[in-house]
Amino acid sequence: xxxxxxxxxxxxxxxxxxxxxxxxxxxxxxxxxxxxxxxxxxxxxxxxxxxxxxxxxxxxxxxxxxxxxxxxxxxxxxxxxxxxxxxxxxxxxxxxxxxxxxxxxxxxxxxxxxxxxxxxxxxxxxxxxxxxxxxxxxxxxxxxxxxxxxxxxxxxxxxxxxxxxxxxxxxxxxxxxxxxxxxxxxxxxxxxxxxxxxxxxxxxxxxxxxxxxxxxxxxxxxxxxxxxxxxxxxxxxxxxxxxxxxxxxxxxxxxxxxxxxxxxxxxxxxxxxxxxxxxxxxxxxxxxxxxxxxxxxxxxxxxxxxxxxxxxxxxxxxxxxxx
Numbered sequence: 261x262x263x264x265x266x267x268x269x270x271x272x273x274x275x276x277x278x279x280x281x282x283x284x285x286x287x288x289x290x291x292x293x294x295x296x297x298x299x300x301x302x303x304x305x306x307x308x309x310x311x312x313x314x315x316x317x318x319x320x321x322x323x324x325x326x327x328x329x330x331x332x333x334x335x336x337x338x339x340x341x342x343x344x345x346x347x348x349x350x351x352x353x354x355x356x357x358x359x360x361x362x363x364x365x366x367x368x369x370x371x372x373x374x375x376x377x378x379x380x381x382x383x384x385x386x387x388x389x390x391x392x393x394x395x396x397x398x399x400x401x402x403x404x405x406x407x408x409x410x411x412x413x414x415x416x417x418x419x420x421x422x423x424x425x426x427x428x429x430x431x432x433x434x435x436x437x438x439x440x441x442x443x444x445x446x447x448x449x450x451x452x453x454x455x456x457x458x459x460x461x462x463x464x465x466x467x468x469x470x471x472x473x474x475x476x477x478x479x480x481x482x483x484x485x486x487x488x489x490x491x492x493x494x495x496x497x498x499x500x501x502x503x504x505x506x507x508x509x510x511x512x513x514x515x516x517x518x519x520x521x522x523x524x525x526x527x528x529x530x531x532x533x534x535x536x537x538x539x540x541x542x543x544x545x546x547x548x549x550x551x552x553x554x555x556x557x558x559x560x561x562x563x564x565x566x567x568x569x570x571x572x573x574x575x576x577x578x579x580x581x582x583x
Contacts, residue, residue, distance in 0.1 A: 270540055273329040273357035274347070276368040276377060277337050280448070282308050283367035283391060284332065288345035290530050293321020299344040311525045319530060325537055327365075329357045355380045363387040363413075363540055369452045371396035371559070375403050378414070387413035389536045393455040393559050394552055398578055401556050405580040408549050415539055416552055420460035420507075422531035425520045429511060430464055436513025439465065439492040445505040450475070450482035450498040450562055457496040458486075458558060460509060460522070465492055467551050473561035476570040484562045553580060 272291065274284050282305035289295040289312055300309045312320070329349045332338035338350050351357055354377075357364065364381045366374065371393040381388050394416035395401050408414055420426060433439070442464060446457040469489035477483035482498040497505075507522025522528070535546040554575065561573040 268324050270325045270363065270537065271328045271361040272325065273331070273351075273354075273361040273364045274327050274341070274367060275329075275331045275354045275357065275364055276366055277332040277334065277341070278368045278370055278373075280452075281367065281369050281391075283369075284330065284337075284341045285344055286312065286529060287365065287367055287533060288327045288330070288341065288347060290315075290320060290526070290533055291322055291325050291327050292345055292347070295345050296343060299340065303340070303344060307525070315526045315530075319526070322530075322534060322537055329361055331357070358384045358386065361386070363389070363536075365389045365391075365536075367391050369393070371400065371451065375400045378404075382407050382412050382414065385412070387540055388415075390414065390416040392416060392418040392459065393452075394556055396451050396556070396559050396563060398560055401553065401560065401578070402580055402582050404556075405553060406582050413539075414549075415536055415545065417532055417535070417546075418455045418459035419525075419528040419532040420456050420522065421463060421547075422535065423460065423507075423522050423528040424524055425507075425522050426460050426463070426509060429509060429518050429520050432518055433464060433511070435516050436511055436518055437515030439490070439511060439513050441510075441512040442492060442494045443496070443508075443510045444494075445497045445499070445502060445508055447503045447506055448498065448500060449479070450484065450559070450566070454482065454484065454496065454498045454559055454562060455555065456507075457498060459555060460507070461494060461496075461511075462551070462555060464511065465490060465494075467548075467554060470554055470558060470575055472572050472574045473558055473565055474570055474572045475562045475566040477566065479566070482562065482566060484565075486558060 285303045286308045330347045331351045331354045442461050444457040446453045465488045471487045474485045480500040484496045486494040511518040557575045557578040565573045
């Protein structure tokens with residue numbers, strides 16, 4: 261199935277912007293291949309001009325793709341993003357892009373909002389990329405699963421899945437023997453950033469084998485223990501102000517240990533966006549949607565366990581059935 265009828269020119273809409281997330285600036289610059297350095301320097305996220313400025317020559321831009329429309333929750337921010345990244349059209353309402361673009365990107369990371377943000381475009385049969393996490397609510401997961409079963413085109417990932425540092429660990433995984441323990445850490449909340457810590461390590465173990473989750477922390481310091489059927493345990497920490505620990509992954513096995521740290525933000529974001537564009541052109545998901553379902557069940561189970569005093573929550577408890 262080809263999702264975009266004009267694969268040589270894909271028009272995208274960038275819709276939404278929430279506190280603490282500057283993806284409309286960075287993702288549009290990566291897609292459109294240019295940006296106004298002076299405006300970008302004042303975007304409010306100093307790391308963005310840093311990694312954009314360090315991008316390898318020729319890597320800004322994706323052939324045949326352009327973000328042509330922008331809407332932000334704050335209209336003033338939409339005008340600023342448009343100036344920074346040369347977006348020609350600013351709309352008053354997100355639904356105004358229907359009929360004007362080939363696909364939609366929702367660059368917001370509050371999972372509890374994503375069903376409502378995505379609904380107009382899914383129902384209009386527009387392909388949608390949803391920033392991580394897809395959802396952090398069981399009812400939301402059921403809705404997204406129902407849409408996908410109806411044949412709607414939906415993709416959601418963390419850029420950590422594509423990070424070159426973590427891909428390299430997977431390629432060397434046999435060196436550790438049988439995996440016994442994986443750890444990873446992230447700042448901010450489990451609801452918004454737990455998926456970064458999780459999806460970085462998720463590909464290191466077989467999909468479909470994640471069994472239960474126990475979160476013994478609190479809302480500002482989540483300590484999340486996840487057990488896999490292969491016998492491996494994963495401990496993820498999402499601590500509100502732990503910026504110094506972001507992206508440190510350790511894999512301990514019966515023979516050896518692998519350690520790495522996430523560093524190349526530009527590469528991870530660009531590869532993530534290329535995967536979405538390839539999906540639009542080919543109709544083939546970069547990985548089965550069942551993996552996204554399992555990831556969201558882990559996120560939801562982590563919230564449930566925390567609110568219930570650290571109870572061990574089996575993933576089988578999280579239902580995706582609508583009836």
